[in-house]
Amino acid sequence: MVARVCSVIRLHDTARGEVVPLAQRTPGEVSMYVCGPTVYGPPHLGHGRFSLVFDILRRYLIWSGERVVYVSNITDIDDKIIDRAAAEGRPWTEVVEEFESVWWDAMDAIGVLRPDHDPHATAYVDRMVSLIANLIADDRAYLTDDGVYLSVGDVVGYGLLAHQSLEDLIVGGGDREVVGSSQKRHPADFALWKVVKPGEPSWPAPWGDGRPGWHTECVVMSLDLLGEGFDLHGGGLDLAFPHHENERAQAVASGQDFAHHWMHNGFVEVAGEKMSKSLGNFTTLTELVERHDPRAYRLLVLQAHYRSPVEVTVETIAQAEAALGRLDAFARRTATLPDAEPDAGALDRFRACMDEDLDTPGALAGVFALVTEVNRLLDAEDPTAAAPLAAAARSALDAVGLDLRDASAELVDDDALALARARDEARAARDFAAADLIRDQLVAEGWVVEDTPDGTVLRRP
Numbered sequence: 454m455v456a457r458v459c460s461v462i463r464l465h466d467t468a469r470g471e472v473v474p475l476a477q478r479t480p481g482e483v484s485m486y487v488c489g490p491t492v493y494g495p496p497h498l499g500h501g502r503f504s505l506v507f508d509i510l511r512r513y514l515i516w517s518g519e520r521v522v523y524v525s526n527i528t529d530i531d532d533k534i535i536d537r538a539a540a541e542g543r544p545w546t547e548v549v550e551e552f553e554s555v556w557w558d559a560m561d562a563i564g565v566l567r568p569d570h571d572p573h574a575t576a577y578v579d580r581m582v583s584l585i586a587n588l589i590a591d592d593r594a595y596l597t598d599d600g601v602y603l604s605v606g607d608v609v610g611y612g613l614l615a616h617q618s619l620e621d622l623i624v625g626g627g628d629r630e631v632v633g634s635s636q637k638r639h640p641a642d643f644a645l646w647k648v649v650k651p652g653e654p655s656w657p658a659p660w661g662d663g664r665p666g667w668h669t670e671c672v673v674m675s676l677d678l679l680g681e682g683f684d685l686h687g688g689g690l691d692l693a694f695p696h697h698e699n700e701r702a703q704a705v706a707s708g709q710d711f712a713h714h715w716m717h718n719g720f721v722e723v724a725g726e727k728m729s730k731s732l733g734n735f736t737t738l739t740e741l742v743e744r745h746d747p748r749a750y751r752l753l754v755l756q757a758h759y760r761s762p763v764e765v766t767v768e769t770i771a772q773a774e775a776a777l778g779r780l781d782a783f784a785r786r787t788a789t790l791p792d793a794e795p796d797a798g799a800l801d802r803f804r805a806c807m808d809e810d811l812d813t814p815g816a817l818a819g820v821f822a823l824v825t826e827v828n829r830l831l832d833a834e835d836p837t838a839a840a841p842l843a844a845a846a847r848s849a850l851d852a853v854g855l856d857l858r859d860a861s862a863e864l865v866d867d868d869a870l871a872l873a874r875a876r877d878e879a880r881a882a883r884d885f886a887a888a889d890l891i892r893d894q895l896v897a898e899g900w901v902v903e904d905t906p907d908g909t910v911l912r913r914p
């Protein structure tokens with residue numbers, strides 16, 4: 454099959470180590486697979502970041518006129534799920550049910566579109582068993598006392614995503630017993646199938662009941678739903694090796710054309726440390742969306758390049774919330790402008806940023822410059838000039854999934870509006886005690902009171 458060069462976007466490809474045009478198998482369509490969560494606990498901030506990064510890419514491609522087929526899995530069988538169920542003395546299926554529900558709640562809260570397909574690993578075990586059977590039959594995989602392993606030694610290009618040779622990858626890990634069976638042929642060989650241990654859930658297989666390895670789940674589900682040679686495989690940078698490397702190794706060993714482009718996003722940092730559950734130093738995504746405007750995390754993610762680290766702290770979230778306040782004030786101020794075609798030059802500049810490796814910081818800076826210019830034109834009472842620029846800013850924000858709150862003027866009743874004006878007058882007269890009293894009254898009536906360059910703005914929380 455001949456891959457066509459997509460005219461929409463250039464993206465960094467981890468395999469090639471450079472920014473290249475995203476090639477499309479089918480013109481006008483982008484097929485993408487993003488590794489989803491293992492549902493054994495509440496999602497952490499890193500989950501939020503990768504979900505937002507790929508949601509932003511997906512939405513931007515759709516906004517650009519592409520059809521996107523988006524697949525993201527749920528890993529619903531894993532050691533961590535089994536361990537939690539055992540520790541809490543309840544069925545593993547109950548753990549899965551609880552945390553899958555928590556996952557979707559968090560995704561909905563941060564405005565991540567649901568995938569077109571959300572395959573669950575346990576629904577694909579029969580297809581995983583047949584892939585493994587074929588690999589064993591071809592002598593690309595072999596049995597040990599604890600499972601089935603892929604022989605990586607003769608996988609062409611193993612180490613492509615890690616950018617290391619097989620020899621380099623095993624330096625320091627020479628002890629064959631460190632991971633997996635002592636019967637492994639090569640230290641880097643990895644488990645496709647784990648033979649059942651007492652008390653664990655299992656599925657039948659010709660070589661012994663058990664369950665699939667994580668790397669086998671994703672290669673089977675992505676190829677099943679997207680077909681060979683799909684366009685883009687993504688996830689957090691921590692998945693590049695070994696998870697994605699090992700998915701690819703199975704596709705190569707079974708003679709299947711796998712993903713043509715690999716995209717990985719950078720880490721989330723809290724107080725400078727790499728975000729990781731094993732470090733135990735995270736605030737969950739669920740906590741973040743309960744305590745803050747959930748849109749703030751999307752804005753924070755947009756303001757960093759997707760391959761750079763993002764620092765998620767109370768301070769950076771507060772800064773993002775302040776920036777959101779500016780955008781919401783803009784939305785309210787421009788809500789009554791006459792309809793206008795978005796300014797073409799402004800949208801071209803937005804696209805130029807996005808198309809060059811998803812430069813969202815550059816794209817957002819352009820949007821904020823538009824907001825400033827629109828405010829200046831409205832101050833100068835020139836709504837005709839402001840309208841196309843405002844429309845361009847709105848369109849750009851829509852493209853990256855950032856919703857604005859502009860349901861304002863008509864929802865604020867006359868009494869509240871009169872209080873807001875009275876507060877502005879008190880502030881203008883430097884009678885801050887009176888202004889604070891009015892503010893307290895408005896807050897007591899359930900309003901969020903914002904100070905903007907245009908005076909007091911009210912909204913419902």
Ligand SMILES: [Zn+2]
Pocket residue numbers: 487488489671696
């Ligand atoms: Zn995966």
